[in-house]
Amino acid sequence: MEEDRALVAFAALSQETRLRIVRLLVQAGPDGMAAGSIGEVIGATTSRLSFHLTHLEHAGLVQSRRDGRFIIYSAVYPAFTGLIQFLLHDCCQGHPEICAPALDASPCFPSKERENV
Amino acid sequence: MEEDRALVAFAALSQETRLRIVRLLVQAGPDGMAAGSIGEVIGATTSRLSFHLTHLEHAGLVQSRRDGRFIIYSAVYPAFTGLIQFLLHDCCQGHPEICAPALDASPCFPSKERENV
DNA sequence: TCAACCTCTCAACGATTATTGATACAATGA
DNA sequence: TCATTGTATCAATAATCGTTGAGAGGTTGA
Numbered sequence: 001m002e003e004d005r006a007l008v009a010f011a012a013l014s015q016e017t018r019l020r021i022v023r024l025l026v027q028a029g030p031d032g033m034a035a036g037s038i039g040e041v042i043g044a045t046t047s048r049l050s051f052h053l054t055h056l057e058h059a060g061l062v063q064s065r066r067d068g069r070f071i072i073y074s075a076v077y078p079a080f081t082g083l084i085q086f087l088l089h090d091c092c093q094g095h096p097e098i099c100a101p102a103l104d105a106s107p108c109f110p111s112k113e114r115e116n117v
Numbered sequence: 118m119e120e121d122r123a124l125v126a127f128a129a130l131s132q133e134t135r136l137r138i139v140r141l142l143v144q145a146g147p148d149g150m151a152a153g154s155i156g157e158v159i160g161a162t163t164s165r166l167s168f169h170l171t172h173l174e175h176a177g178l179v180q181s182r183r184d185g186r187f188i189i190y191s192a193v194y195p196a197f198t199g200l201i202q203f204l205l206h207d208c209c210q211g212h213p214e215i216c217a218p219a220l221d222a223s224p225c226f227p228s229k230e231r232e233n234v
Numbered sequence: 235t236c237a238a239c240c241t242c243t244c245a246a247c248g249a250t251t252a253t254t255g256a257t258a259c260a261a262t263g264a
Numbered sequence: 265t266c267a268t269t270g271t272a273t274c275a276a277t278a279a280t281c282g283t284t285g286a287g288a289g290g291t292t293g294a
Contacts, residue, residue: 003137007133007136010127010130011128011131011281013127013204014124014128015282016124017282019120019123022204023203023206026205027208029212029215030215034240036240036241045284046240046241046242047243047283047284047286048282048283048284049241050241050242050243051242051243051282053242068291069239069240069290069291069292070240070241071240077208077215084201087130087139087140087143088143088197089140089143089144090144091194092194093144093145098146098147128251132252134252151270152270153269162254162255163270163272164253164254164272165252166271167273168252168272168273169252170272171273183261185261185262186260186261186262186270187261188272
């Protein structure tokens with residue numbers, strides 16, 4: 001990931017409504033959710049929701065597909081992992097123990113050290 | 118990490134100068150760098166650099182300590198891992214294979230699947 | 235075709251943010 | 265104490281961003 005895209009992504013995530021949408025879609029999994037369902041959970045007017053979904057799509061963090069009269073939005077997982085890699089590029093001067101342990105709590109980011117525990 | 122802190126952190130990372138500072142300090146390791154050295158690498162005027170360093174410190178992403186007439190800034194690694202956990206909380210409906218593989222490129226985030234390759 | 239539904243686009247306002255230059259503060263060595 | 269170096273603060277300007285409401289474009293089932 002290049003710097004420009006990372007900046008756009010972080011800007012997209014720095015807004016309350018958008019951050020909630022993203023977390024909701026990350027939890028929803030690859031199947032995603034219809035725009036209307038997202039709006040109900042988030043509690044946003046249609047125009048506001050649409051504005052932020054478009055923003056997130058331009059940032060490359062979510063994608064959309066039409067399903068009948070619904071538009072289904074879903075998280076673009078590689079965008080998030082790319083963002084994390086960009087942020088922590090060449091981190092800790094090669095000492096993973098500095099930044100890795102705190103990630104263990106997530107089932108998605110097991111670290112080698114924890115597997116023997 | 119709660120939502121408010123995450124929003125502040127993402128906002129801090131969505132600015133070019135600050136993102137460069139953060140990546141520089143992440144690479145620099147726990148020892149950190151003097152403000153002046155950061156400014157030389159980043160290419161920022163003293164007032165701008167100071168403004169952004171203060172911003173990052175308030176966001177909890179970097180910390181400072183005085184060493185003689187220098188002020189040394191360093192990355193707060195737990196803040197980054199906490200941010201990642203918050204963002205990907207309950208991700209992928211429990212299927213790590215969806216979001217974890219892309220992290221393998223970083224020495225800090227090995228995934229179980231790759232270890233046998 | 236028609237009505238109902240879902241979603242998007244647009245313009246305007248208010249609020250927030252980045253940048254700059256000047257100035258002030260703190261620590262060091264002579 | 266004095267000059268030098270490193271860093272922070274302040275005020276003003278320009279630019280960017282979020283919210284809102286009205287209106288329009290597609291899609292569906294009858």
